[in-house]
Amino acid sequence: MTTRLVWIAPLVVMGIGVLPMPYGYYNILRVVVCVSAIFMAFRAIKTHNRQLVPWLFGGLALLYNPVLPVHLNEKAIWMIVNAVTALLFIIFRDLSNDEDE
Numbered sequence: 001m002t003t004r005l006v007w008i009a010p011l012v013v014m015g016i017g018v019l020p021m022p023y024g025y026y027n028i029l030r031v032v033v034c035v036s037a038i039f040m041a042f043r044a045i046k047t048h049n050r051q052l053v054p055w056l057f058g059g060l061a062l063l064y065n066p067v068l069p070v071h072l073n074e075k076a077i078w079m080i081v082n083a084v085t086a087l088l089f090i091i092f093r094d095l096s097n098d099e100d101e
Contacts, residue, residue: 003039006096007089010036014082030066033085037061043095053092060085 010033017029041057063070063081072078 003096004093006036006039007093010089011086014086017082018079027066030064030069033064034061034066036089037064040089040092040095044092047095053095056088057092060088 013029037057037060041054044053
């Protein structure tokens with residue numbers, strides 16, 4: 001299985017999250033983004049040449065974690081946070097590439 005889904009999946013779920021969705025959808029969004037951020041943080045650690053990136057994705061994993069959710073209460077705030085998160089996933093998408101490619 002290719003690991004490219006790790007940076008594409010959060011973009012898709014956050015894009016859909018812009019629409020009015022039931023609260024349960026946002027729980028799924030949290031799981032997808034949190035797992036993807038954890039994966040990207042570990043990949044960044046593995047490359048050894050990026051020191052800030054694991055902290056960025058670790059922070060995103062904490063922000064989006066579904067166990068102890070952070071409630072920002074305003075959808076407009078979440079839309080800005082989602083846009084910044086999507087930008088980080090796009091900028092650092094090379095971390096999700098398989099080693100053998």
